Amino acid sequence: MAEFVSGQSKHDMLTVGNHDDLARQEFAMSLKGFTQNRLLPGLGPVFEGRVAPAFEKEHGQAPSDRHQIRSGMVDDPYFQTYALTNRVAQEMIWSSVQAPLERDLDAVNDRAAQLSSANAARLESAGDFAVPRYVSAIDIHCMPGGYSTQESEADVAAGALYDRGVYLYSMGMMGPDNDGMGRSVCLFVQNQLDGFQPSAILDMGCTVGHSTLPFKELFPDADVTGIDVGGPCIRYAHARAAAKGLDVGFMQRDASQTGFEDESFDLIVSHILLHETSGKAMPEVFKECYRLLKPGGYMIHADLPPFLKMGAFNQFILDNETYYNNEPFWGAMRDLDQEQMAVDAGFAKETVRFDTAPMVMPEDLAPPPEEEQEFVAGEFAPGGGWEVLIARKD
Amino acid sequence: METEAPQSRLPRFSKGKRPEFFREEGMDEAMSMILTLASEFSAMRDRLDTIERIAAQKGIILADEIDGFVADEECQASRAQRREEFLQSLYYVALKRAEEQALGQSEDRYLSTLDDIAKG
Incomplete structure (x- = not known):
């Protein structure tokens, strides 16, 4: 029987620590949840009630876009309390996991090496890899050291930190294996693509493989590979897959220039990757997908919705990640015309579309999304599902 | 006793400028410290809860025992003393200000002392 720690499935690579480490982690998760569920809803009335009127008085017009909303909100004490608390909760998530990890570092690295030897699929991480x-410029979502900092070629610390930290960050909403997003995309493939059966699957920007493993479970005969630029994440992912008894390959590769041969895959997916790339890299990722896909193959990128799908206030809320959570491309990416970008990469226009992959709930409940459900910032999977950009190579 | 700053192999801070939230100098730090204390307080409450639950598994209903516990005179005195010491630390700055007022220690007097000592 599976064992759980604050709802997360235990496995041989998971580092949690002792009683008080766990208590601090759960406090951080509670603080994060409180900020999202109790403090965040207060921002709307604060904006409508005092920030917008003050802005209008000063500028002779109501704030019309997320930048103007932001310029008014940053001076409001309620917003300051909200944003600071969210930031501190984020910092506590990492520090509460880092403390036990630091104590156990050598044992964690040893365990990873041992487990990896039981995973028959390939592991590739190169010391001279150019991140x-x-x-590398900013540690994304404030995780100290980011995805790629490593002490040695055996170091898996960033992966261990991410595995537990992301569970706390998502407040368990991604399920006990942090794989809700991967499961959602898997079910989307299974139910929405007319019996499409992929045999070679690539997961781009896989970090520790949370969303990669469901593909092996759903398509056991397929060759499943995850790639990421973070060496410690790749090594951890390979060991974690072994701990879960799945032969899934993990390689340290850059999604914009993977080095794989043309037409190597028939399904390429990514989960919350695109907003962690850049204005130059993102179109290259799409071009690389086109090059790597076999004819008839699909690329599916799951992320949060582009800004045009929500009002200015929700854009502002979502864009706080850019300013307060070390997400440099988060906002800019959501302004891009992603469908056109896919067309520019070679995909035929009629094969490119946005869709919703219904969210798989921790209890395996998947409520169908209502038509045109309004995006509400702060919900974990907004509108009951994940936004997916999908394109097929003819 | 001499102590050293804890050495770490993992980076403690994330790369990237930490944004400022409150306009008042020091408020961001104070809020972070308060929330860290809240975290420790919460961890301690969880630990106490764990103790009660373990004891209950062993047949001792600590929660009831605790609620039914009557502190004797020695216990009451020792707790009162500990609270007094705790409040003294908590109000360290306020008490310092009060003493300065009582002893007439002003910034002017401090600066003139610097001059006196430099010359004398």
Whole structure:
């Protein structure tokens, strides 16, 4: 029987620590949940009630876009309390996991090496790998050291930190294996693509493989590979897959220039990857997908919706990640015409579309999304599902 | 006793300028410290809860025992003393200000002392 720690499935690579480490982690998760569920809803009335009127008085017009809303909100004490609390909760998530990890570092690295030897699929992480600047310049979502900092070629610390930290960040909403997003995309493939059966699947920007493993479970005969620019994440992912008894390959590769041969895959997916790339890299990722796909194959990128699908206030809420959570491309990416970008990469226009992959709930409940459900910032999977950009290579 | 700053192998801070939230200098730090204390307080409450639950598994209903516990005179005195010491630390700055007022320690007097000592 599976064992759980604050709802997360235990496995041989998961580092949690002792009683008080766990208590601090759960406090951080509670603080994050409180900020999202109790403090965030107060921002709307604060904006309508005092920030917007003050802005209008000063500028002779109501704030009309997310930048103007932001310029008024940053001086409001309620917003300051909200944003600071969210930031501190984020910092606590990492520090509460880092403390036990630091104590157990050598054992964690040893365990990873041992487990990896039981995973028959390939592991590739190269010491001379050039980590792209958009990942190395700022530690994304404030995770100290980011995805790629490593002490040695055996170091898996960033992966261990991410595995537990992301569970706390998502407040368990991605399920006990942090794989809700991957499961959603898997079910989308199974139910919406007319019996499409992929045999070679690539997951781009896989970090520790949370969303990669469901593909092996759903398509056991397929060859499943995850790639990421973070070496410690790749090594951790390979060991974690072994701990879960799945032969899934993990390679340290850049999604914009993977080095794989043309037409190597018939399904290429990514989960919350695109907003962690850059203005230059993202079109290259799409071109690379086109090159790597076999005719008839699909690329599916799951992320949060583009800004045009929501009002200015929700854009502002979502864009706080850019300013307060070290997400440099988060906002800019959501302004891009992603469908046109896919067309420019070679995909035929009629094969490109946005769709919703219904969210798989922790209890395996998947309520069908209502038509045109309004995006509400702060919900974990807005509108009951994940926004997917989908394109087929003819 | 001499102590050293804890050495870490993992980076403690994330790369990238930390944004400022409150306009008042020091408020961001104070809020972060308060929330860290809240985290420790919460961890301690969880630990106490764990103790009660373990004891209950062993047949001792600590929660009832605790609620039914009557502190004797020695216990009451020792707790009162500990609270007094705790409040003294908590109000360290306020008490310092009060003493300065009582002893007439002003910034002017401090600066003139610097001059006196430099010359004398």
